[in-house]
Amino acid sequence: QQQVKQSPQSLIVQKGGISIINCAYENTAFDYFPWYQQFPGKGPALLIAIRPDVSEKKEGRFTISFNKSAKQFSLHIMDSQPGDSATYFCAARGYGGATNKLIFGTGTLLAVQP
Amino acid sequence: DAGVIQSPRHEVTEMGQEVTLRCKPISGHDYLFWYRQTMMRGLELLIYFNNNVPIDDSGMPEDRFSAKMPNASFSTLKIQPSEPRDSAVYFCATNYHYGYTFGSGTRLTVV
Numbered sequence: 001q002q003q004v005k006q007s008p009q010s011l012i013v014q015k016g017g018i019s020i021i022n023c024a025y026e027n028t029a030f031d032y033f034p035w036y037q038q039f040p041g042k043g044p045a046l047l048i049a050i051r052p053d054v055s056e057k058k059e060g061r062f063t064i065s066f067n068k069s070a071k072q073f074s075l076h077i078m079d080s081q082p083g084d085s086a087t088y089f090c091a092a093r094g095y096g097g098a099t100n101k102l103i104f105g106t107g108t109l110l111a112v113q114p
Numbered sequence: 115d116a117g118v119i120q121s122p123r124h125e126v127t128e129m130g131q132e133v134t135l136r137c138k139p140i141s142g143h144d145y146l147f148w149y150r151q152t153m154m155r156g157l158e159l160l161i162y163f164n165n166n167v168p169i170d171d172s173g174m175p176e177d178r179f180s181a182k183m184p185n186a187s188f189s190t191l192k193i194q195p196s197e198p199r200d201s202a203v204y205f206c207a208t209n210y211h212y213g214y215t216f217g218s219g220t221r222l223t224v225v
Contacts, residue, residue, distance in 0.1 A: 043217050043218050044157070049212065049213065
């Protein structure tokens, strides 16, 4: 049973444009929402994360927007660069250390064209 | 820190053979996770350990799959017998508080 839905499946953006990837979750017990970036042949790497007590978090060109009431969160990549071309995964983690497992979205393949 | 180390990086085996994937976690990380990645199903959690104890193995697809963590420095994922549908990239990840660190994965091909 998929608990984190991610869209779009793929995205093409021009260099300098804004890339937006959306995720929605169903389980209100999630307490941590990270985004991971994966390059071909590599494992996913943590990019940025947010807790549900804030509505936005920004790190450089990457911003997470979080809407708790709608159970949605999104990743915005400003001034997208060809080097940002990768697969991006949203994820969510349940409350408490005993359930310390991440549920991943299906991924978005981002291509930034020069 | 060398990060999460997985071996082998690539494994090609014949159907019916036993396959063992290995993972060395980051020292001090008390959680260890095994994920499988395929185009069709994305990243699937197979099993995870806390302080070397298996906590949730509900994602293990069949009895052909087994995982062990004999100590804090080592974990294995074994498939016996292997089948072509097991072909995937298998990732090990470790965690302390927030933020998982993934290894580079083992690409398994069963022919």
